[in-house]
């Protein structure tokens with residue numbers, strides 16, 4: 001009896017080097033936020049063209065910190081896409097604000113001025129734009145809209161490390177951008193995140209606020225030969241990353257460009273081999289940038305013989321672990337009864353897209369298995 005090998009939807013690219021880097025930190029005796037975190041912050045910020053990096057425990061805490069730093073609270077509205085992982089909306093609730101769900105564009109799955117502008121009120125304090133699945137959002141028109149209204153733009157770039165926007169890395173020059181290093185993204189530290197900012201004072205306060213609002217960091221206090229008395233300037237959080245995570249992150253960061261290159265080759269392969277499938281649309285780079293293809297999704301319409309869920313089942317039966325498309329937060333029980341306007345594109349994409357396997361070590365043969373199941377379902381020959 002043969003067992004069908006399972007092709008995962010995602011697999012982090014980890015080698016001995018990450019294990020060695022983590023072991024070195026353990027041997028050093030300093031495991032908590034310290035020199036490796038500081039090094040990882042500068043290296044990551046430089047890589048994405050951000051002025052300053054503040055490492056935190058996850059992208060969720062980075063978003064929470066961003067909205068906290070903006071002083072958002074009860075009575076304030078923040079426009080977010082429903083078409084996103086639920087943390088994008090939750091971070092608004094954490095600070096006592098009200099998320100207002102905006103629809104997305106069908107091509108890139110992201111917010112646009114068209115979908116956001118009608119929702120702005122005198123209570124709107126910020127917009128959180130997501131680079132969904134690594135697909136760069138068109139942030140320049142949104143930045144201009146925010147500037148003209150005196151509100152903040154927060155970029156949820158959780159999935160987008162290594163994506164490019166108008167010739168620069170996504171996040172370059174962003175006032176506030178949040179990143180995730182969860183294993184479902186490209187660069188992973190197990191759990192972990194980063195807040196990047198163009199503003200030095202915001203970075204300084206973020207560093208304090210991720211560490212209980214302490215005037216002196218624990219690492220600086222430890223290094224001092226004099227007794228240091230810290231004070232607690234504001235009520236802060238414990239959102240720290242560990243040096244173990246940062247050491248892994250530094251190794252991963254050095255591999256990021258190679259990860260993106262490989263994923264883009266695999267994405268191009270899917271686009272070519274699925275181009276003639278009727279009723280199927282593959283995600284494409286937008287005019288303004290290049291995706292890292294953290295998620296490679298396809299949309300099935302009525303011209304395709306199977307429903308999305310039937311297609312997922314057929315893939316699973318052949319050992320291919322695909323996923324239903326990005327969730328819609330407004331449909332989750334956590335947001336039941338929450339008011340929202342038209343979210344028809346969000347609902348269409350959530351119901352009719354699926355995410356295909358893409359991972360660094362994926363072979364051509366594995367990709368052909370995936371393509372083959374889809375082509376056979378559509379009644380076509382192998383590509």
Ligand SMILES: *Cc1c(COP(=O)(O)O)cnc(C)c1O
Nearest residue numbers: 058059060085087158180181182
């Ligand atoms: C993964 C993800 C998050 C949450 O990241 P964590 O690091 O797991 O907290 C937030 N927003 C988006 C768009 C994501 O994809």
